[in-house]
Amino acid sequence: MDSLSRLSTLSGGIYGQFIEHLGRCIYGGVWVGSDSKIPNVRGFRLDVLEAVKNIRPPLVRWPGGNFASSYHWEEGIGPREKRVRVFEPAWGVEEPNEFGTCEYIEWIRMVGAKPFIVVNAGNGTPEEAARWVEFCNSRGSTRYARLRRELGYAEPFNVKLWGVGNELYGRWQVGFCVDGEECARRTVEFVNQMKRADPSIKIVAVGCDYDPGWNVDMVRVAGEYFDYLSIHRYVFTSHEKRYEELVAWPIAIEEDLIAIYRTIQMARARYHVKREIKLAFDEWNVWYPEAQPPLLTQVTRVKDAIFTGLVLNALQRLSGIVPIACFAQTVNVLPLILADEGGRIALTPQYLAFKLYSEVQEGDVVNAAAFSPSYNSGELVRVVPYVDASAVLAKGSLHLYLINRHPEERARAEVFVRGFNPTAVHHKWVAGESVEDVNTLDDPNRVKIEHAEYPFKGVIELPPHSVNLVTLA
DSSP states (O other): OOOOOEEEEOOGGGGEEEOOSSTTSTBTTTBOOTTOSSOEETTEEHHHHHHHHTTOOSEEEESOSGGGGGOOGGGGOSOGGGOOOEEETTTTEEEOOOSOHHHHHHHHHHHTOEEEEEEOOSSOOHHHHHHHHHHHHOOSSSHHHHHHHHTTOOSOOOOOEEEEOSOTTSTTSTTOOSSHHHHHHHHHHHHHHHHHHOTTOEEEEEOOSSOHHHHHHHHHHHTTSOSEEEEEEEEEOOTTSOHHHHTTHHHHHHHHHHHHHHHHHHHHHHTTOOSOOEEEEEEEEEEOTTOOTTTOOOOOBHHHHHHHHHHHHHHHHTTTTOOEEEEEOSBSSSOSEEEOTTSOEEEOHHHHHHHHHTTOOSSEEEOOOOOOOEEEETTTTEEEESEEEEEEEETTEEEEEEEEOOSSOOEEEEOOOSSOOOOEEEEEEEOOSSTTOBOOSSSTTSSOEEEEEEEOOSEEEEOSSEEEEEEEO
16 A cells, blocks of 8 residues: 555545345345234334444435336325235236335434435326425425324434436336436436425436436436436356356446546536536446345355445445445345345345445545456456555544455455554454355354454455455554
């Protein structure tokens, strides 16, 4: 590491999570109902609640996802026994509406996170979205503020982050847009109404990871109406894929986010948009073939924890331009956490990686350069270093996030620091015995967070295929 030159302020928002009404994420994961035999608090599944609290997500995006584009929020409030059960067209299932806005806010508060609500900009209306903002945030005596109070919530929910639609560029989406210009005009209509209910809210608009023209149109037409452009990225993979190829992909993700941000800034300059616009990377993960609708279940392994740590390293470096990110998804769907109907739970290696990173959510991201042997990626057609590094200076300690991609060999990292004189090392890591190691419901503790403490002598040993948090103090 060549210096402690500051790159940006660390945004804790990059450690966000995402829950959707899909598969067993909400029903059976977050929510089991108060009559369930599975231990719960007012219907919220207790083991999942505690597991989510332990990774300290700063925000949680809800209710979708594709689900958001046909969700009518008023069907999910009021006494549960009176809520209607409806056909849910996004995933072709029935939605019981047991878990709605109030349940989400209660769960968010128990978790200790901030809310991030995505409104229905598919088959919904601007008026419906504005009513939702009023219900959540108004202190007045208007209809929906009174309704919230009648339901037992005297104080506003104070939801400040709102997404206007989800993946509206895709024809799989209910109410999709034919092009970026149509989406931009729809965004203007929604935000115009929503901000009349609360002018202080921040808006996440729909961007596209593969269509620069879409993003330019969003900035050109609606750039003064939103604060963040949403970008989604899944790396579709298989267990037969060469491990080294999977863990090379975070390089492409980082470069793509930078390129998208540059496109936005060029469009702002070209069309004289004064509002600052950053990125919200609010869906990302690996996706294996076994994760099929309607449940989208997969069990990820140590190799996926390496991928996850590399993406989080990239997001730390990009905190200045990508202050929001949400892992998709938290429970049971492409999950960090597996929870079955019998009351068992397993925390994946990806979850353990998040637990390492979420320990530090404030500080300065400082410049860190890693020089290591490398290998060739055929998929990316580039050279990939085995060691990746990010660093955060916080409260007098220097936190090094070091990834050893090598599947078999340890890395002996010689650490050079300018302007900081550490004496002790607190070292935590996730590695397992092989890149294929996995935690399952039958064997939930195979992969663990390991730790060691020792004097700082300038050298850190990184196990093969490992995610490392090295705190120098």
